[in-house]
Amino acid sequence: MLYIVLALVVAAFGLLIAALTTAYTLWAWISVVLSVVAAALLVTDWLSGRRKARAGDSARPTVVTVGGARRDNRPGGPAEHEQYDELEELEEPDFGDEEPPARAAAVEPESDAEVTSFLEPVAQHAAPVEDTAEPDEEPTDASDLLVVAGLSVEVRVVDEHPRYHLATCTWLGPRATIPIPVSEARQLGFTPCARCGPDGVLAARHRAAR
Known part of the structure; x- marks a missing residue:
């Protein structure tokens, strides 16, 4: 136009x-x-x-x-x-006389038996606890003492502990051990462990080997 x-x-x-x-x-x-x-x-x-x-x-x-x-x-x-940049506020829906939808039910605590059964595998895989109690001294027979005093079989000693042990002694656990002939351990003043009984075991093995 x-x-x-x-x-x-x-x-x-x-x-x-x-x-x-x-x-x-x-x-x-x-x-x-x-x-x-x-x-x-x-x-x-x-x-x-x-x-x-x-x-x-x-x-x-x-x-x-x-x-x-x-x-x-x-x-x-x-x-x-x-x-107008504001967004409308979201209003909670009005259910009237109806009850609101049920929310997720709270998890009930498990029974003691269930907790125990759950923790058992964990306890089995836990790190072993070091035995701090010093084992008693093995009462060695005089005949076994004569045999052990002349043997060069190695036993295990632990620094700052008075006993000597077999390598399979359960008291040793994760401790650092020092291998030493049993006759030398006797001369240094170490005494046998009552838990693994090295004198009786070593004397019996020596007699059986004859």
Whole structure:
């Protein structure tokens, strides 16, 4: 529409110039007619735009709800000049008289038997506890003492402990041991362990080997 009006205005201006230079009045009247037509087209376009704007305003709701509050949405109202970035708060659903959905049931503690059965494998794989009690001295028979005093079979001693032991003695556990001939252990003042009984075992093995 604007291009047509512009063309009419340019044509009317050209005819007006021609009428002034040639003194031919017909060009002037045609220029006036084209100007009137251009003005009529502009008025028609303006009125059409007004009608479309009014139709759009009537279709738009005058009141909107934002964040639970009712706001004016009419032209020039607060909705035209404010920006609402807040999200509507989530409201907990109202179940009325109905009971709310059951939540996950709390886990009841297990019985003592179940706890014990669960902990047994853990206890079996736990690190062995070191036996701190010093074992008693083995009461060695005089005949066994004579045999052991001449043997070079190795036994195990632990630093700062008075007993000597067989390598299979359960009291040793994870302790660091020192291998030493049993005769030398006797000479150094070590005494036999009553738990593994090295004197009786070694004397019996020596007699059996004869």
